[in-house]
Amino acid sequence: MNDLPVGAACRIDSGGASVSLAEIPVGLDPEGVAVDSRRRRAYVACSRADYVAVVDLETNEVVAQVVVGSEPIDLAFDPATDRILTADAHSDTVSVVDAETLELVATVDVGMYPSGLTADHESRRIYCGNSLGSTMTVLDLDTLETIATVEAEVGAGAIAFDRTRNLVVCVNFIAASATFVDTKTWEPVGRVEVGSGACAVGVVPERGEAFVVNSLAGTVSRVSLDDFTVREELAVGSAPVGLTVAPAHDRVYVSNRGAGTLSVLGVADGDQWAQLPVGEGPGGVVVDPTDGRVYVANAGTGTLSILVDRLSGPPATAAVEERHPLIGAKLPEFSLLDFRTGERRSSREWAERKYIVNFFASW
Amino acid sequence: MILVDIWEGTDPRPEVERFCEMWGIQGTILLDPDAAYAQALGIRGVPTNVLVDSDGTVVDVGLVRIEELEAAVARLVG
Numbered sequence: 001m002n003d004l005p006v007g008a009a010c011r012i013d014s015g016g017a018s019v020s021l022a023e024i025p026v027g028l029d030p031e032g033v034a035v036d037s038r039r040r041r042a043y044v045a046c047s048r049a050d051y052v053a054v055v056d057l058e059t060n061e062v063v064a065q066v067v068v069g070s071e072p073i074d075l076a077f078d079p080a081t082d083r084i085l086t087a088d089a090h091s092d093t094v095s096v097v098d099a100e101t102l103e104l105v106a107t108v109d110v111g112m113y114p115s116g117l118t119a120d121h122e123s124r125r126i127y128c129g130n131s132l133g134s135t136m137t138v139l140d141l142d143t144l145e146t147i148a149t150v151e152a153e154v155g156a157g158a159i160a161f162d163r164t165r166n167l168v169v170c171v172n173f174i175a176a177s178a179t180f181v182d183t184k185t186w187e188p189v190g191r192v193e194v195g196s197g198a199c200a201v202g203v204v205p206e207r208g209e210a211f212v213v214n215s216l217a218g219t220v221s222r223v224s225l226d227d228f229t230v231r232e233e234l235a236v237g238s239a240p241v242g243l244t245v246a247p248a249h250d251r252v253y254v255s256n257r258g259a260g261t262l263s264v265l266g267v268a269d270g271d272q273w274a275q276l277p278v279g280e281g282p283g284g285v286v287v288d289p290t291d292g293r294v295y296v297a298n299a300g301t302g303t304l305s306i307l308v309d310r311l312s313g314p315p316a317t318a319a320v321e322e323r324h325p326l327i328g329a330k331l332p333e334f335s336l337l338d339f340r341t342g343e344r345r346s347s348r349e350w351a352e353r354k355y356i357v358n359f360f361a362s363w
Numbered sequence: 364m365i366l367v368d369i370w371e372g373t374d375p376r377p378e379v380e381r382f383c384e385m386w387g388i389q390g391t392i393l394l395d396p397d398a399a400y401a402q403a404l405g406i407r408g409v410p411t412n413v414l415v416d417s418d419g420t421v422v423d424v425g426l427v428r429i430e431e432l433e434a435a436v437a438r439l440v441g
Contacts, residue, residue, distance in 0.1 A: 028372040048372050218428045238427045239410060258427045260407025280398075280407050281370060300370045300398070300408065324424040326404055331415050334400050336367065336393035339379050345393055350415075354439055356364045356432075357413040359395075359406050362371060362382035 017264070017315070018276040021293070021306040022060045026053040029363050030297035030304060032075030032086070032117065035288040036099060043084050043099075044297055044304055045075040045284075047363065052084060052097060055304060066102050068095035074117040074158075074284070076126060078141055087114040087128055094128055094137075096144060108144050110137040116157035116170075123183070129157040129170050136170045136179075138186065148186035152179040160203040160210060162225055169210050169225075171198040178212055180228055190228035194221040202245040202252055204267055211252050211265075213240045220254060220265060234270045236263040242282065242296075247289040250313070255282040255296055262296055262307075266314055273314050278305040281361065299363060331357075365391050369398040369409065414439050 027046030030053070034043050042055040045068075052075065054064040069088025072095065076085045083105070084097040092114065096106040111130025119126045119141060128137040134154045138147040155173030161183070162169070168181040176198055180190040195214025203210045203225070211234075212221040218239065222232040239258030246252065251273065254263040260282060261275040281300025288295065296305040333347045366388070371378050375396050382388065395401055404413065406424075414423040414435055422439055426432045 029370075216428075238425055239408060256408065258408040258411055258425070281409055302372065324405065326413065326421045326424050329421055330419045331413065331421050332400075332403055334393075334395075336395055336400065339368065339376065339392040339394055345391070347419075350365070351419070352417050354417050355415050356436070357415065358364055358366045359369055359401050359409055359411045359413070360366055361369055361409045362375075362378040 015274070015315070015317075017274040017309065017311050018262075019308045019310060020277070021308060022304075023279055023298075023301070024055055024060050024062070024304045024306070025302060026055065026062055026297070026304050027051065027065070028302055029299045030302060031073045031284050031299060033284040033286050033295050033297045033304065034075050034077035034084070035286060035295060036077055036079070037288055037290045038079065039099070042295055042304060043075055043077055045072040045086050046302075047071045047073050047089070047299075052086060053304075054102060057306075060306075064102050066097050066104065068097065068104060069093045069107065073115045076117050076119040078119055078121060078126075080121060080124075081142060085117060085119070085126060087117040089113045089115050089131070092130075094126075094139065094144075106144055108139060108146075110139075110146075111135045111149065116159050118159040118161065120161050120163070123161075123163060125183075127159040127161070127168060127170070129159050131155050131157050131173065134172075136168070136181065150179075150181050150186050151188060152181075153177050153191070155198075158198075158200045158213075160201045162203045162205045162210075164205045165208075165225055167225060169201050169203065169212075169223075171201045171212050173197055173199050173215075176214070178210070178223060178228075180225075192223055192228045192230060194223065194230060195219050195233070199241055200243040200254075202243045204245060204249050206249065207267065209267075211243060211245070211267075213243045213254060215239055215241045215257070218258075220252075222270060232270055234265060235272055236265060237261045237272075237275050242285045244285045244287055246287055246309075247292065251309075251311075253285050253287065253294060253309075255285045257281050257283060257299070260300070262294070264309060264311060269314060271314060273311055276307060276309065278307065279303045300361070365393060367393045367395050367400070369395045369401045369406075371396060
């Protein structure tokens with residue numbers, strides 16, 4: 001097991017490991033993101049705005065906002081049917097949008113609080129993790145009919161699949177586990193306990209491995225798809241929440257919501273090659289396989305970061321951790337409204353006391 | 364501990380209320396809706412903990428994992 005990171009106190013100097021191409025305002029609390037390579041567009045699920053932002057990647061501007069269900073968290077794009085699909089957590093639905101007309105064309109009922117959505121384009125299925133329903137819904141990607149509803153565990157959300165093993169992996173945030181499902185029988189065939197707050201997953205079939213992001217534990221679990229065991233816990237940045245496997249399968253990208261960075265994690269060595277700067281509170285992350293550009297939805301800043309990863313492989317020198325500039329300085333004074341009383345509270349109230357300030361967001 | 368809510372985007376009160384009810388959170392909660400204070404501190408994500416000594420000096424930033432936080436608090440309290 002690697003030594004674990006210090007956390008958000010440290011930014012890792014990526015030493016020119018990436019180039020930031022754009023940071024585009026898209027809307028409130030963007031989470032899921034997908035790329036439409038043919039149209040040169042990105043689609044971003046803005047969960048607090050209840051719409052999909054359509055981003056023109058030539059002009060880097062939002063050209064449309066398509067209203068979908070309530071609180072769209074995750075999103076997928078299917079080129080074959082030319083549809084955008086969102087998992088609408090508060091509506092218990094999947095919204096289906098025609099990418100040509102940008103009109104909502106269908107709404108499909110799924111389980112309670114759907115928060116994860118993954119399309120298997122070749123097998124023509126889409127998987128939806130229902131967090132409060134503790135289930136995974138399997139839909140036909142063409143007909144949108146429900147093929148199966150599979151028992152998972154509480155907090156079921158992110159999903160990945162391994163077609164070579166006929167397996168689907170569904171990670172369960174609250175149960176801190178992963179459920180393995182046989183795609184021939186739609187029966188669970190195994191489970192593994194991972195770190196707390198499991199919320200994202202990616203698969204590297206040729207290695208027989210899944211990488212599970214544990215947001216509360218602050219780690220990534222390397223899990224065997226053959227015996228359903230955790231092989232290793234990998235270090236990333238603070239409060240990791242999103243993951244995607246690079247097209248070459250040599251690295252995975254992990255968005256660190258606490259650190260405001262994107263970790264580049266080597267698949268073979270398990271080392272963190274770099275932490276790349278992105279927007280604040282990053283979450284959803286994808287790679288456009290046609291050009292390798294990385295897209296990150298930043299819930300804090302309400303933006304979409306587009307960057308190029310310049311690393312050809314593991315860096316020659318270890319990344320250098322930088323101390324947060326606030327450490328050793330006096331805490332700047334604050335004057336903020338108290339949520340419970342509505343009164344203004346000043347840092348002077350806490351003078352000569354030892355205390356912790358915890359910054360949080362409800363999403 | 365002081366909790367500071369940031370980045371809600373819309374009216375933070377119903378969101379904070381729902382969040383506190385869901386997770387059983389009590390104690391002081393302050394609202395920094397446009398994250399101006401957080402930005403002034405260089406906070407780039409959530410959750411982030413800032414540990415402050417009795418003379419007002421920041422002794423640690425980050426510390427999301429419980430074992431990290433416990434160790435840092437033990438050092439702070441001495």
